[in-house]
Structures are given as structure tokens and as C-alpha cells.
Amino acid sequence: MSADVAVETRPGVDARVWRQFPSRVYTFCLVEVQKLRHDRTELLTRAVQPVLWLLIYGETFNRIHAIPTPDNQSYLEFLTPGIIAQSGLFVAIFYGIQIIWERDAGVLTKLLVTPTPRSALILGKSFAAGIRAMAQVVVVLVLAAIIGVDLSSNPLDIIGSFAAVLLGAAFFSCLSMTVAGVVLKRDRLMGIGQMITMPLFFASNALYPVSIMPGWLRVLSRVNPLSYEVDALRGMLTGASAHVGLDFAVLAAWVVVGVVASSSLVGRLAR
Amino acid sequence: MSEPALRVQGLRHRFGDYAAVDGIDLTVERGEVFGLLGPNGAGKTTTIRVVNTLLPLQEGEVHVLGYDVRRSPMAVRRLLGYVPQQLSIEAALTGRENVGWFARLFDVPRRQRKERVDDALDAMGLGDAANRLAGTYSGGMIRRLELAQALVNRPALLVLDEPTVGLDPVARDGVWRRVEELRQATGMTVLLTTHYMEEADVLCDRVALMHLGHIRAEGTPQTLKDELGPDASLEDVFRRHTGGSLGDDDKGGLRAVRSTRRTAGRVG
Numbered sequence: 242m243s244a245d246v247a248v249e250t251r252p253g254v255d256a257r258v259w260r261q262f263p264s265r266v267y268t269f270c271l272v273e274v275q276k277l278r279h280d281r282t283e284l285l286t287r288a289v290q291p292v293l294w295l296l297i298y299g300e301t302f303n304r305i306h307a308i309p310t311p312d313n314q315s316y317l318e319f320l321t322p323g324i325i326a327q328s329g330l331f332v333a334i335f336y337g338i339q340i341i342w343e344r345d346a347g348v349l350t351k352l353l354v355t356p357t358p359r360s361a362l363i364l365g366k367s368f369a370a371g372i373r374a375m376a377q378v379v380v381v382l383v384l385a386a387i388i389g390v391d392l393s394s395n396p397l398d399i400i401g402s403f404a405a406v407l408l409g410a411a412f413f414s415c416l417s418m419t420v421a422g423v424v425l426k427r428d429r430l431m432g433i434g435q436m437i438t439m440p441l442f443f444a445s446n447a448l449y450p451v452s453i454m455p456g457w458l459r460v461l462s463r464v465n466p467l468s469y470e471v472d473a474l475r476g477m478l479t480g481a482s483a484h485v486g487l488d489f490a491v492l493a494a495w496v497v498v499g500v501v502a503s504s505s506l507v508g509r510l511a512r
Numbered sequence: 513m514s515e516p517a518l519r520v521q522g523l524r525h526r527f528g529d530y531a532a533v534d535g536i537d538l539t540v541e542r543g544e545v546f547g548l549l550g551p552n553g554a555g556k557t558t559t560i561r562v563v564n565t566l567l568p569l570q571e572g573e574v575h576v577l578g579y580d581v582r583r584s585p586m587a588v589r590r591l592l593g594y595v596p597q598q599l600s601i602e603a604a605l606t607g608r609e610n611v612g613w614f615a616r617l618f619d620v621p622r623r624q625r626k627e628r629v630d631d632a633l634d635a636m637g638l639g640d641a642a643n644r645l646a647g648t649y650s651g652g653m654i655r656r657l658e659l660a661q662a663l664v665n666r667p668a669l670l671v672l673d674e675p676t677v678g679l680d681p682v683a684r685d686g687v688w689r690r691v692e693e694l695r696q697a698t699g700m701t702v703l704l705t706t707h708y709m710e711e712a713d714v715l716c717d718r719v720a721l722m723h724l725g726h727i728r729a730e731g732t733p734q735t736l737k738d739e740l741g742p743d744a745s746l747e748d749v750f751r752r753h754t755g756g757s758l759g760d761d762d763k764g765g766l767r768a769v770r771s772t773r774r775t776a777g778r779v780g
Contacts, residue, residue: 265617271616354592
């Protein structure tokens with residue numbers, strides 16, 4: 242028994258909120274990396290889908306030239322940023338399941354009584370989802386390089402792409418955690434996740450340019466955060482014309498909305 | 513004058529029309545091990561969840577070392593260590609990572625972090641198992657790991673909700689021994705709930721008997737027993753004050769079944 246386990250009767254560390262956010266985000270990201278290190282199978286199983294999209298769908302449509310691409314790009318070049326964004330989306334949209342799991346396992350209760358503001362907890366978790374999504378990006382980038390897709394090798398572009406995926410995944414995981422705070426059950430969240438993933442994907446510019454969409458779909462694509470993520474990725478990775486600054490601003494705004502919505506509901510999970 | 517570790521005045525908490533806690537007063541002095549004793553549904557867990565800021569304070573006053581849970585919830589959280597009723601650790605992390613996680617969430621300074629994590633693990637007898645995934649731990653080890661998580665913050669008030677429910681007798685003795693060693697070494701204040709009379713007898717300096725949201729009696733286990741006669745047990749005391757038995761499970765019965773099942777599922 243060590244007498245070093247002493248007692249502190251004052252709150253000690255001053256509770257300035259602005260210092261807690263970066264610290265909590267770092268902590269949750271670190272825990273996510275530790276979990277990934279212990280179990281790498283998920284990285285592999287999650288790599289299957291993007292591989293199919295690129296190798297089967299992408300190669301086929303590349304050959305038949307059915308989809309017009311801007312800036313004289315090959316279809317594979319056009320598609321790869323879309324698949325990167327999509328694999329991040331798929332990771333993030335089911336992230337709310339983890340928070341329900343943590344609720345069922347009693348871990349969430351303990352997290353909620355640490356000196357962590359709820360919004361910092363949610364922001365931390367959403368960036369942790371971003372870490373998982375970024376691990377998928379590495380897989381897709383490596384695969385794209387192997388099949389000879391011509392992507393930017395400028396380190397700034399690569400870093401920027403990771404940032405775009407991080408923000409995208411942060412928003413979609415907030416969306417997922419918001420739904421989790423409403424439905425409170427894992428199987429219901431699964432159903433809703435399935436229900437919204439494909440519409441988000443198809444109502445975006447991931448598979449085809451906005452210019453060939455019917456008018457109503459263009460409107461949906463314009464409010465869809467996934468479109469902004471894909472646009473930013475395309476601009477940075479393929480050099481296509483894009484509004485990268487605007488894309489990041491819109492993504493960041495969506496993350497703020499997502500954190501606010503989700504943190505106002507997370508208390509429901511603790512009851 | 514120093515504030516008591518916990519001061520509860522006129523606490524009332526309702527879920528809809530049902531008053532789970534119906535106006536209780538409670539003072540836990542510093543360095544004391546205080547037990548809330550009662551059957552499932554007595555209001556023990558609700559009381560604890562208001563104290564640790566998990567539930568909003570609806571009516572009454574609650575102060576932890578002088579800090580108001582309503583006005584300064586973050587300060588209160590920094591002073592508390594909490595182990596919930598349900599066995600709850602992150603199975604995909606090692607024991608050490610589980611404790612390190614909470615050290616960061618409680619802002620333990622970087623220079624002290626490793627030492628504090630090691631101390632907490634050693635104090636709970638988990639030094640050798642620290643680098644194993646927590647998913648491989650037995651039920652008793654998980655509970656001790658949770659205690660280590662709660663201790664890494666050096667809490668002034670350690671709050672334990674049914675610390676040994678679902679554990680076998682050996683694991684239960686292990687947890688009791690660690691809690692006893694801990695308070696001897698540190699003088700830490702402990703607030704625990706239990707429906708095991710033996711647990712209250714072994715661990716607690718004072719107990720309050722709770723029944724249907726009210727406190728029916730309060731005192732040292734010995735005084736309460738002496739009031740009834742030489743051979744009285746805490747069970748007798750409880751029956752005398754409430755007309756019911758500690759084993760009564762009519763309120764919260766389903767919850768008890770669920771938590772036992774969860775525990776069994778995890779411990780496997």
C-alpha cells in the first residue's frame with residue numbers, strides 16, 4: 242500500500258474551459274489510437290468496401306466513359322477523392338454506436354462525472370472518429386497509388402486532405418451521436434445509420450459532378466457536408482477547380498452545429 | 513471551521529410523479545466511511561447520482577467540501593472519485609491505459625502522471641496485470657481497476673455505489689481489504705451504498721438506513737445494534753426501523769436483475 246495515494250481537498254487545477262478543449266480532444270484521440278493499436282482487424286475489414294468501389298466500380302466506369310468529368314480528368318482520378326470521403330463517412334456514421342455501447346457498459350457515466358464539459362466530451366469523441374477515418378484514408382491513398390491514379394504528392398495537399406477528412410468525420414460522428422441521443426438504442430441507430438448513409442452519399446458530388454444532376458438533387462448536394470468534403474479533397478489531391486477555403490469553412494460550421502446538437506442530447510444517455 | 517466532506521439538506525428527487533429520494537438530510541465528516549444501507553429502490557443510487565452531478569439537483573442543498581453541486585459542478589467533480597454499481601471499464605485498453613485515460617481527464621499534471629498511475633495500480637494490487645487488456649480481467653480485478661481509476665485523481669471523497677455487488681466472496685474480500693487499507697493510509701472520506709449488512713458492518717464508521725426515499729435511522733453500526741439488544745444484527749435494526757427486510761426486492765427488482773445479468777455477462 243503506497244501512502245502516495247494522498248488526498249486533495251481543493252479542486253486544484255483551475256477550471257478554465259478554453260484549456261480543457263484541446264486537452265480533452267487530445268485524450269480521446271490518444272485513446273482511439275491505443276484501441277486501434279490493440280485491434281487492427283477493423284482497419285482491414287473496413288478497407289474492403291473502398292477497395293471494391295475503386296477496383297470494380299471505378300475501373301469499370303473509367304473504361305466506359307459514362308460519366309463526364311470536369312478538367313479532363315480520368316474517372317478514377319475524379320472518383321478517388323469521393324471514395325476517400327465515403328470511407329470516412331461510413332466509419333463516422335456508426336460512431337454513435339460506440340457511445341451507446343459505452344452507456345450500456347457504464348463507461349459513459351464515469352466520463353460524465355470527470356471535469357469534462359459535455360461539449361468537450363463530444364468534440365473529443367468526434368475527433369477520435371476522425372482518427373479512425375484518417376486511418377482509412379491511408380488505405381485508400383495507398384491503393385490509389387498502386388492502381389496508378391495520379392494524385393498530388395505535395396505534403397501540404399496530403400495534410401490538407403487529412404484535415405478535410407477529419408472535419409467530415411467529426412461532423413458525421415456528431416450526427417450519429419445526436420441520433421444516438423434521440424433513439425438511445427443500438428439497433429435503432431444501426432437502422433437509421435443505414436437509412437441515411439446512402440442518401441448522403443448519392444446526394445453528393447462523390448460519384449458524379451454536380452453539373453449532371455437534376456435540379457432538386459443539386460439543392461441537396463449544396464447543403465450536404467459530404468459534397469464540401471469531396472470538393473476540398475478534389476481540389477487538393479487532383480488539382481481540379483474547387484473552393485477549398487469555402488469548403489473548410491462550411492465543414493467547420495457543420496462541426497460546430499453537430500457538437501452543439503449532440504452535446505445537448507448526451508445527458509439523455511446517462512439517465 | 514472546516515466544511516464536512518458532504519452536506520445534504522432537504523434533498524428530494526423525482527422521476528415523474530415518483531419521489532425516489534423524498535427529503536433527506538445527511539452529513540459525512542472528513543475521513544469517515546459512511547454507508548447508505550437499504551434494499552434496491554431505497555433511493556441510494558439516486559442520492560449518489562445527485563452528489564456526483566450526474567443528475568441535476570431538483571430540490572434541497574448538496575455541498576461537497578463546501579462546494580455547491582448546483583453552482584460549481586466542475587469543482588465538485590474534481591474532488592470526487594466515483595465507481596458506479598455496474599462493472600465498467602474499457603475492455604479494449606490495458607489496465608494501465610484505462611487508468612492513464614482518467615488521469616488525463618482529471619488533468620493530472622504530465623510530470624506526475626506516470627507515477628500516479630503506477631501508484632494507483634499498485635495500491636489496488638494490479639501492478640503485474642497493468643499491461644494486459646482489461647477485457648481479460650476477472651470481475652474482482654475489474655472492480656479494483658475501477659478503484660484505481662477513481663483514485664488517480666486523489667479524490668477527497670470516494671463514492672462507491674454497491675462496490676461488491678455481483679462479486680464472489682473472495683473478490684469481495686479483496687475489494688474490502690483495499691478500501692480499508694486505503695482509508696488507513698490516506699484518511700480518505702468514503703461514501704458507499706450497499707444492501708449487504710456485512711459490508712456495512714465491516715467497512716462503515718456510520719450508516720444511514722434508507723427506505724423508500726427516506727432515512728429511517730442513522731448512527732454507528734454498533735449503536736444501532738445496541739439499541740435493540742446484545743445479539744441484534746443490522747438486519748434486525750433494519751427490520752425494526754422499516755418493517756421490511758433488506759432482501760426485499762419489490763422496488764427496482766427489474767433493474768437489479770438487469771445489472772446482475774450485465775455483470776455476469778461481462779465477467780463471463
